[in-house]
Amino acid sequence: MKHYILKTLPVLFAGAFLASCKKDNNNMPTQPNTITIENVLDSKPLVESGTFKGTGTPPVILPGQSVSFTFSAAKNQRLTFATMYGWSNDLFFAPANPGIQLYNEEGTPISGDVSDQIKLWDNGTRVNQAPGKNVMHPGVAEASSKNIKEVTGTDDYGNTYLAASKLMKVTLTYNGNSMFTATIMNNSGGTVNETPFSPGVWAISYVAGGKQLLPQPVYSADMPTANGLTDIAEKGDNTTMSTYLSGITGIFTPLSPVLVVVYNGAENPFYKTGENDRGEGLKDLAQKGNADILAAALKSKAGVKSVYVLKDATNTVLLPKINGANGGKVSQLLNVAPGDRIAIATMYGFSNDWFFATTGNDIEATKKGDVSSSIALYDDGTAINQFPGAGITQFNLAGTPLEESKPIQLVPNPNAFTTLPAINNIIKVTLQ
Structure with a gap:
């Protein structure tokens, strides 16, 4: 009773892949920058x-x-x-x-x-x-x-x-x-x-x-x-x-394979708070953890330079910390130029349609260090919410989401169901 361990965890999310596309940015000189995303949640059973x-x-x-x-x-x-x-x-x-x-x-x-x-x-x-x-x-x-x-x-x-x-x-x-x-x-x-x-x-x-x-x-x-x-x-x-x-009561959630987008433009290319889901694949990421559809749609968008879907080599999903073991982590080498921005998105796995994403003007691509403060948790507005990790219609708990249509908005904390840890105690994003 004093300890718990997750011995096996089948792939919870729909198929993930590593996708990338690269476009010239007016021949601006590029420089390498590696992005790392970690699930740092100290999970509870x-x-x-x-x-x-x-x-x-x-x-x-x-x-x-x-x-x-x-x-x-x-x-x-x-x-x-x-x-x-x-x-x-x-x-x-x-x-x-x-x-x-x-x-x-x-x-x-x-x-x-x-x-x-x-x-x-x-x-x-x-x-x-x-x-x-x-x-x-x-x-x-x-x-x-x-x-x-x-x-x-x-x-x-x-x-x-x-x-x-x-x-x-x-x-x-x-x-x-x-x-x-x-x-x-x-x-x-x-x-x-x-x-x-x-x-x-x-x-x-x-x-x-x-x-x-x-x-x-x-x-x-x-x-x-x-x-x-x-x-x-x-x-x-x-x-x-x-x-x-x-x-030993609290939060347990994996994070889905992570969408990483390098773009040159004025605003995030795949979502905006206050607007409804655009029908380009964000819904599949937010409800099922499947970033493939959105990644494919972004490849042809103006200003988008590179698109990646990063999955954990062992589990596909990024597991939280379990029994003191480190959580899942993914990294990707990026080639970026001054003026480029980085946007990311990953599903709060044990939810109906919550997703973590970069906020505001996303992340300056040439920045270095911990940029977790740029991440927030959003409700995609496409599925009726239930207690995170205890909902019969949550896709990753063998359910079928109940559809709704509301604007994308921040998930309040505390929310109607529970109080979540601070965002930087769930997901950590660094550039180096």
């Missing part, structure tokens, strides 16, 4: 996480009460959570890993009762007394801590339990646009296992290449407890686990 609790004092969820929370998710993402079986020494409820299924194989959102996916688990740190309101907390510590184990009918001490689905009812409601509401109802009242539920935690992992980056963020069956789960299982205190999950 969880796209969302949070907490839940009851409304009373203490904030437990009593029999007959319920609690709800809302989240976004794409196909293959799962919901997991944990909450204490309050009248026990160290038992907790949680879905079987990798979590509650949210879409069927066809990509249709799942709604209704999903309680059969919930299990009861023994944290393995306390001797189990007979469950009930007379349980003494914290109780006797196990002589040596045991691994987390599912409780099926009876525990290691002969105490009996109903199935978790008889004590807890979990329902999903699909709100549209990849958003769900999960409701946890305490149905234990009047049963032999009546119990309050403690404040808990929940999480959603990113998916890349069809695989969850962190499929077991809260617990791992048959492994020792970790990261504050003991505080939930023994005391109903979700503080430590919440802090841990928050620390």
Whole structure:
């Protein structure tokens, strides 16, 4: 649970190629300048996480009460959570890993009762007394801590339990646009296992290449407890686990193969804020990460001297930093003359139609050093936005974008879904 690794990541974006064209610039003397684009994002494996609790004092969820929370998710993402079986020494409820299924194989959102996916688990740190309101907390510590184990009918001490689905009812409601509401109802009242539920935690992992980056963020069956789960299982205190999950929740995105254009002119040759997408291929770059169409269109434009589509030699896409490893990087030697400008564009891979691009008058081609301050994040206005990295219609999460037609504009930060890192903490551009 403490580490995650992306072992394999199939090509996420439509086919990329290296294209170039060169034109004379009135015989102006040229000089070499190498452009390097890097994905410097310190990525996180969880796209969302949070907490839940009851409304009373203490904030437990009593029999007959319920609690709800809302989240976004794409196909293959799962919901997991944990909450204490309050009248026990160290038992907790949680879905079987990798979590509650949210879409069927066809990509249709799942709604209704999903309680059969919930299990009861023994944290393995306390001797189990007979469950009930007379349980003494914290109780006797196990002589040596045991691994987390599912409780099926009876525990290691002969105490009996109903199935978790008889004590807890979990329902999903699909709100549209990849958003769900999960409701946890305490149905234990009047049963032999009546119990309050403690404040808990929940999480959603990113998916890349069809695989969850962190499929077991809260617990791992048959492994020792970790990261504050003991505080939930023994005391109903979700503080430590919440802090841990928050620390691994954030942004994960690859960058698509990078379009680099050298031109001599007064303005960027492929987009302008406040105008709609020109239908020349920027849409394909912004939605699918495919710069090929736009590159081909730019070759014949007046003032355009060179066009390149740069792809990472290993992954095609530029991956972010993962487990401390450097992110993807591409470079290209350019021959430029005074007065030339450089424009670039690359897709924010886990979005509907966001793209990074040079701003204003782009980059002076003979400049040297870090020019990342010239980059901004734009919404192409051609697809309805969803939570980045958790949208069912995002192309790189096996979806089909829902079309819209709006002017290109800057992506606000914070935006309607999340707060992104500073641009220079995602993409770095240097000239040397």
